[in-house]
């Protein structure tokens with residue numbers, strides 16, 4: 001785990017009975033308990049902007065935990081957050097969402113460190129080896145689908161996926177399955193008597209039913225693993241609500257819009273980041289026609305922050321909450337009904353449970369075989 005200096009602030013209660021904003025007795029009198037918020041992929045882009053905004057919203061009432069795969073980048077993010085919020089408590093965890101053993105190890109560490117988890121932001125994500133279809137883009141510009149194309153990227157993007165050392169498809173493992181395992185492992189801290197917890201997924205407007213198949217949930221055969229993983233995210237969120245709401249755990253999905261981050265810079269690899277910045281006036285113009293061009297991580301994190309402020313019971317499990325920015329640059333959040341069905345979400349859930357069980361068995365076998373048999 002990442003070495004860090006911890007501030008002498010009170011730890012959350014040892015007993016799971018305290019309501020969210022309770023006070024507890026300490027040697028120094030009564031102290032308001034901190035809400036524990038864990039964000040995956042928190043060292044850059046939308047995740048980092050969210051952390052910054054959460055701390056601006058409530059510096060002292062939160063215990064923010066950044067779960068990142070790269071230790072140096074995580075430490076840099078923590079330093080940046082503490083520079084603007086010196087009184088904040090920011091912890092670090094090393095976690096690679098594409099690796100089953102890494103997720104299980106991190107979950108164990110979370111359970112040891114914190115005995116409550118109020119918000120879990122499932123934000124880490126990749127779009128590897130993207131291929132931009134310039135011909136389809138120019139055709140789209142002069143078609144009736146131009147606004148949809150700019151809002152969703154439909155029809156102009158494909159990716160080449162890889163396979164993880166666990167034998168899973170890389171995009172599926174990183175964006176969806178690692179997060180699913182994390183939730184399953186964290187059940188004891190997420191589902192506690194007398195308290196609610198929220199899961200917030202960074203999904204996408206690129207989630208598309210046509211890219212997803214129940215017969216190939218990992219998208220081994222297609223060319224749109226990203227779109228498939230985000231559609232699966234939408235389905236999974238619905239089924240998590242079905243299975244966990246009675247235990248006080250609620251799940252929602254967000255579409256941050258089109259945001260310029262490391263992920264999107266990779267879409268046009270021959271196009272350096274500064275050229276994207278030069279395109280800003282064009283993007284501001286497009287924003288007049290589609291409010292999905294949020295462009296900055298700050299704007300893109302709008303719906304993620306909005307959900308933090310909502311009572312989870314009031315949220316619609318069939319809605320995707322969109323971060324939107326108007327032509328004048330004002331941010332707001334709007335729910336849109338998702339193109340998903342309850343039956344498909346349940347079927348996916350059963351398949352994920354089966355894959356979880358297979359994966360755990362495989363890991364146990366590898367571990368019992370000992371390190372000498374590993375390649």
Ligand SMILES: NC(=O)C1=CN([C@@H]2O[C@H](COP(=O)(O)OP(=O)(O)OC[C@H]3O[C@@H](n4cnc5c(N)ncnc54)[C@H](OP(=O)(O)O)[C@@H]3O)[C@@H](O)[C@H]2O)C=CC1
Nearest residue numbers: 041044045046069096097098124125204258259261262263
């Ligand atoms: N940018 C956009 O327009 C949109 C983005 N999104 C989604 O927003 C989320 C955040 O992406 P964004 O901020 O744009 O891009 P960034 O690349 O800036 O952020 C992605 C984050 O995920 C982390 N990450 C990637 N792979 C792993 C892994 N295996 N284990 C742990 N962490 C990992 C990255 O870590 P590292 O720095 O080490 O790579 C990084 O912190 C993603 O889920 C993305 O799909 C959705 C819609 C639009």
Ligand SMILES: CC(C)=CCC[C@@H](C)[C@H]1CC[C@H]2C3=C(CC[C@]12C)[C@@]1(C)CCC(=O)C[C@@H]1CC3
Nearest residue numbers: 149150151152153204205206257258264267282
């Ligand atoms: C004028 C000009 C060069 C416009 C940019 C065209 C495209 C590169 C973008 C138009 C819509 C964008 C978009 C995404 C990536 C970049 C675009 C295709 C995403 C697919 C990125 C990841 C997501 O999750 C959703 C985004 C939707 C919009």
